[in-house]
Amino acid sequence: MMPGLGEKYGIEIEIISKTREAYASEAYAELGLPVAPAIMIGEGVLVQGSDVTEEKLESAIRKQLRIETQ
Numbered sequence: 001m002m003p004g005l006g007e008k009y010g011i012e013i014e015i016i017s018k019t020r021e022a023y024a025s026e027a028y029a030e031l032g033l034p035v036a037p038a039i040m041i042g043e044g045v046l047v048q049g050s051d052v053t054e055e056k057l058e059s060a061i062r063k064q065l066r067i068e069t070q
Contacts, residue, residue, distance in 0.1 A: 001054050009061055 006013035022028060023036045034040065038048040039057065041064050046052060062069060 001057070005054075005058055005061060009065060009067075011061070011065070 002013045002015070005011075018028070018036070034045045034048040037050075039046045039052055041060050046057065046060050059069075
């Protein structure tokens, strides 16, 4: 889903995958990033610890890019 939306909107999608131990570490906590799984758009957290629909994700991308809905 995400790579396809990245191509559609010409944006970079970065997927970060770590072990559970790495996400639970003090070093990760100091980064101020959300608890995985999460989706961030810009500096904001769209969803954390749950799934998201493609429609909600695409809507958030359009909002970030300031693209009007048709």
